Amino acid sequence: MEEKETKRMHDINTFMSTKDNETYLVGKDEYGKDFTMIFDTIELLELLDIKYMKNQNKKYINNLNK
Secondary structure, three states: OOOOOOOOOEEEEEEEEOOOOEEEEEEEOOOOOEEEEEEEHHHHHHHOOHHHHHHHHHHHHHHHOO
16 A cells, blocks of 8 residues: 655745646745645646635634634
8 A cells, every 4th residue: 555645835935827737836845845736727626615715714813813
């Protein structure tokens, strides 16, 4: 069985979508090393629920203010 790799992206500093249906996120991993993720843009848009993500983020921010 292939081992699963889990990484956390910190300091996202670049976002790019191309005409070739690729979306890039570039930043640093949890160890400060450069890290690039490349997504199929159509699949990413189908998967992400932006409204839900915004609502969850509002909850997070509201909890910081308590």
